[in-house]
Structure formats: C-alpha cells, structure tokens
Amino acid sequence: MVPQAILFDVDETLIDRTQSIMCYAERLQRDFVDRLVPTTAPIIAATIIAADERGYRPREELFRALVQHLPWQTPPEVLHLHGHWETWFPASSVAREGLRETLTALHAQGIRLGVITNGAVQRQQPKIAHLRLRPYLSSVMISEAIGVKKPDRRIFVRALAEVGCHASQAWFVGDHPVNDVLGAAAVGLRPIWLTGVHSWPTEHPEPLWHIRALTELVAMVEHERNDTP
Numbered sequence: 001m002v003p004q005a006i007l008f009d010v011d012e013t014l015i016d017r018t019q020s021i022m023c024y025a026e027r028l029q030r031d032f033v034d035r036l037v038p039t040t041a042p043i044i045a046a047t048i049i050a051a052d053e054r055g056y057r058p059r060e061e062l063f064r065a066l067v068q069h070l071p072w073q074t075p076p077e078v079l080h081l082h083g084h085w086e087t088w089f090p091a092s093s094v095a096r097e098g099l100r101e102t103l104t105a106l107h108a109q110g111i112r113l114g115v116i117t118n119g120a121v122q123r124q125q126p127k128i129a130h131l132r133l134r135p136y137l138s139s140v141m142i143s144e145a146i147g148v149k150k151p152d153r154r155i156f157v158r159a160l161a162e163v164g165c166h167a168s169q170a171w172f173v174g175d176h177p178v179n180d181v182l183g184a185a186a187v188g189l190r191p192i193w194l195t196g197v198h199s200w201p202t203e204h205p206e207p208l209w210h211i212r213a214l215t216e217l218v219a220m221v222e223h224e225r226n227d228t229p
Contacts, residue, residue, distance in 0.1 A: 002224045003111055005163040006217065007139070007156075007189070009174030010117035011055050012197045014214075015127060016096045021048050024085075024092035031084065037071045044070060054197065059085075090126035098215035103136045105218045112163040114139030116156060116172070118149040118179065138163045150176075151183025160187075173217065181207050192217070 008014055025045035029036065036044075051057065051065040063082045067075050107113060113136050117124050124142045128134060139162035143149030146158055160167055167188030174180020175197035182204065184191040193200075193210040200206050211217060 001169070001190070002221060003169060003171045003190070004165040005112040005114065005138070005160070005170040006106060007114045007116055007159055007163070007170060007172045007184075009150075009172075009176065009180050009194075010115050010124060010127060011119070012175040013173060013180075013194050014096055014099055014115070014133070015131070016094045017052075017055060018049060019094035020089070020092050021045050021052065023094055024048070024089050027088045027092060028084065031088075032076065035072055035074045035076060037073050039071045086122065090123060091130050093127045093130050095131050096214055098213055099131070102214040102217055103133070106221065107136050109221065111221070112138040112165070114141070114159050114163050116141040116150060116159050118143040120144045150179040151186065153183070153187045156184060156187040156189065160189075173211070173214075177201055177204065192220075 011017055022041070022045040025041040025048060029039070029041045029044055047069050048066065051062055051069065057065075059082070060078070063078045063085065066081055067078055103113060115128065115133070115137060119142060121142050121144050125140075128137075128140060134140070139159045141155055141159045141162070143155060146155050148154045150156075156167070156172070160170060163170070170189050171192055172180065172184035172189040173192045173194060174184070175194045177193070177198055177200050181191040181193045185207070190209060191207055193207045194214070195210050195212055209220070211220070
C-alpha cells in the first residue's frame with residue numbers, strides 16, 4: 001500500500017535529542033561561565049543526558065538534578081535554569097540525519113506529511129520552526145493543544161482528519177514502542193519503528209516494519225509502489 005500520508009513523532013524521530021543536548025550544552029557553558037567551575041561542553045552534555053532520561057523525566061526534576069550535579073561554583077536558582085532551557089533548548093534542536101532529504105523526497109511524491117508529538121506547545125512549536133519543517137507539513141498535532149497525548153487514539157484520529165485520509169492509507173513513524181508504535185497500530189495506521197532509541201518491550205511482539213534511518217522510508221515507499229498492481 002503506497003501511503004497517502006506519513007505522520008511522524010518529533011523528539012528522537014525527526015530530532016536527534018542527544019546531538020541537540022550537546023548543542024545546548026555549549027550555550028549553557030557560555031551563558032553560565034561565571035557560575036561554573038572550568039569545564040567542557042561535553043562534560044555538561046553528559047550530565048544533562050544522564051539526567052534527562054530521553055526527555056521523559058519530569059522537567060522540574062530535571063532542573064533540580066542539573067542544579068545539583070552540574071559543576072557549579074555558584075548554583076543558579078532552579079527557575080533560572082528552567083527559563084534558560086525553555087528559551088534555548090528548542091533553538092538547539094538538531095535534525096536527525098537524513099531528515100531534510102527524506103521529507104523533500106516524500107513531499108515531492110505528493111505524500112501528505114504531519115507530526116504528532118507529546119509536550120507543551122511552547123516547547124514543540126519552536127523546535128518545528130527552528131528546523132523549518134512547517135512547509136512540509138499538512139498537520140501539526142501537539143498534545144497540550146489537543147488535550148490528549150499519545151498513545152491515546154484521539155490524537156491520531158485528529159491528525160488523520162487533518163491530512164484527509166483513513167488510517168489504512170497512512171503510516172506513522174516513531175521511536176517509542178508504546179506511545180508511537182502500539183498507539184498508531186491500535187488506530188489502524190501502519191506503524192514503523194525507528195530503532196536505536198528505546199528497547200522493545202518483551203511482552204509485545206516486535207513490529208513488522210522498522211527502520212534504522214529516516215532515509216529508509218523513501219525506499220519503503222518505492223517498494224510499495226513497485227508492488228502495487
């Protein structure tokens with residue numbers, strides 16, 4: 001089945017979170033140089049990555065942990081560090097390798113593209129803007145704006161309505177086994193698991209479709225096109 005639409009998760013799927021944290025660490029080092037003991041951006045990044053839990057740790061816990069564990073001479077207030085993150089982390093977003101080429105190729109074939117992401121609008125919209133994704137997208141679903149989050153079926157249904165196709169005509173690409181893959185499958189989309197981020201839970205059979213890099217999607221579409229009578 002050649003898809004009429006392909007929907008994507010954002011963090012760890014379209015965005016390389018590890019590389020983004022490394023970029024943000026350079027900004028934090030510059031802006032807090034007077035408060036930090038002499039250190040390097042990679043050391044700062046490693047501390048953030050260890051505390052961040054791939055974005056799933058509650059934000060207030062993250063900032064308290066960073067105030068505690070980064071090599072400060074004079075620790076900032078948690079609120080100060082929180083504000084710095086909200087301002088500069090979205091602007092530090094780094095695209096996953098092959099993102100631009102993949103979206104360009106799919107868009108050129110007339111496939112409608114969209115994103116479904118959990119999180120706050122003030123965090124997710126700036127990431128999408130920073131990576132200049134909006135011209136490719138027919139739908140942007142952010143959980144805070146919708147009032148439900150993945151894996152709730154309603155956020156997938158809303159996105160499908162916005163791109164104008166049935167679940168059976170669409171693919172969903174994401175890194176998280178439950179929120180992305182199982183959530184999309186429950187609605188009837190073809191779920192495509194981006195491997196290398198999360199381990200697959202042993203209580204569920206591994207998905208039929210998986211990729212290691214975004215660029216593999218173009219070949220998958222071409223394969224489906226060649227197999228279509």
